[in-house]
Amino acid sequence: MLVLLPPSETKSAGGSGAPLDLSALSHPELNPTRERLATALSTLADDVPASLDALGLSERQVEEVRRNAELWDAPTAPALERYTGVLYDALDVPSLSPAERKQADARLAVASALFGIVRGTDAIPAYRLSGGTSLPGIGPLRSVWRPVLEPVLAATDDLVVDLRSGAYAALARIPGAVTVRVLSEDATGKRKVVSHHNKAHKGTLARALAQAPAEPESVDDVLAVASDAGLQVEREGDRALCVVVRA
Template sequence: MVLLPPSETKAVGGAGAPLDLDALSHPELTPTRRKLIEALSTLADDVPASLTALGLSERQVEEVERNAELWDSPTAPALERYTGVLYDALDVRSLSAAERARADARMVVASALFGLVRGTDAIPAYRLSGGSALPGFGTLRSVWRPALEPVLADADSLVVDLRSGVYAALAKVPNAVAVRVLSEDAAGKRKVVSHHNKSHKGKLARALARTPQEAGSLEDVLDVANDAGLQVEREGARGLCVVVRA
């Protein structure tokens, strides 16, 4: 399992039927999903309150309008719904049929609204960030952690965790392989990469989607990454570091 962060930006539209919660993977998350969707769509009736709760400006009112139509708007597969730097680097549309099937099976997006979605899960466009707090719910961390952690604890395969901090806070994953990105200058000094962090994580996710063999250990992930031309090093017992030349 490659655990991805979502993106703030979403592709609009879609060719799928309206949202069917019963058709999504991880059905044990359905009650929490339903409560959050009902709360988010109801909040959309009050545009100023929605903008405040979601941290949006008045120029982003269309995001609130999308939330108002969560039950009725068309859907698209999750790996095509999310956009932005990481998903540009993952670039699922350019994968072969076999590679895309592996991406759909291996990639899981940590969503503030849906908890976890697999690549083929059909979802609408929405706006809700991991750091948001909906009226009457408190933080999303308090909502999702009790529901998500048991699901992730039962994962029967290696988990490569590419989530950003705010989404990692929604649930801990026992024994996951954590990945961070550092830049290295000519003098060998390293620092945390911010702007291009997502791009390099997307490249690692793409490499893990393309390999025919399941990665069963940290060493397997290391081999896949290096074979793909990424400079990746081991950090401790459960960590990997992608090193980028500044």
């Protein structure tokens, strides 16, 4: 099983790993694109105003540009420890047992605007680049990643549970993936899309899938794991699930 998580804009600082080594990352066929984007991003960081504009940042976020400037020299950390925020708080990797962490590293991956996809143990630096960005001299990341990332994901034989958000789902389509959305339901039964808390419930589902003793192999298996974790999940189609949250 492959559970594909969205990344987060926020990332932990520092790390104890050696500087970025693309050859050590999973899916080496993505390395030419990774190198092209990393070089463009670090070069862009030499021009702070241009970086802020291209990345959609304010002047108060200039530290994010500094991270990009140090991309090739900064210390690294495993991907599942690098990303932070609501989803990753719910996933709570530090609290997993050694056996569960091994399963999480094998089953979970993170979609990345810079690296395409990274597995749990891939050592990466802190950086700032969003899926909807158009880099000067490069163009929209969707156009860059689709031709190279889609074949990699399409070659996955395992069940794919796609938890990505829209901008990252646009970087590569995955035919046959199980998609998940989150809706809140009020006392009258009316449902609406959950925004902020959407991430927390997806993080809870990802944690349950990582902890499951037997690796889920079907949509029914995913439903069973979610139910055991206390989530109300409904089937909306052959490969579409909905997490329902009581308002």
